Amino acid sequence: MNTTQASPKGMRVGILSQDATLSVLLSSVLGSEFVVRAVLVSEAAADAELFDQFDVLILDVDSTTPPSSEEWSNHLLSPPRPPVIIMADDEHRGRALELVECGAHGHVRKPPAVRELRSVLRSECEHRSLKGELEAARRKLEKLTGLDQLTGSSAQMQLV
Secondary structure: OOOOOOEOOEEEEEEEOOOHHHHHHHHHHHOOOEEEEEEOHHHHHHOHHHHHHOOEEEEEOOOOOOOOHHHHHHHOOOOOOOOEEEEEOHHHHHHHHHHHHOOOOEEEEOOOOHHHHHHHHHHHHHHHHHHHHHHHHHHHHHHOOOHHHOOOOOHHHHHO
């Protein structure tokens, strides 16, 4: 299964939040272009493969206080995880910026401006898709062998 492409139904967005209503609200305002699913923090911490189900993750730092930036950067923000967008109100903006410095792909205010959130989500999904295509092309090039071993046998080539 190629986890770098959005599903035919829409871009898959995971919401890491203790606020059960956030995923419902975001799902309704984002529309059918995005498939939004709530993810419990405890579920995310226990199941690393859970992240493969999403094209992008939104971490709500207002309701979900990560233990430390280091722990979250090692667990949530490390490749090959999907891009993580931090959602924070003004009170938690410093925390959001700290997580961006640790590897999150960006942050949005809470409550988010819908146009801004859609734009950020599309951009990150496209970024992940392009990154996956680049990796596939690199793997394909690594399998091609022989061309770098060609050596000319003519007298002119032997002089080089």
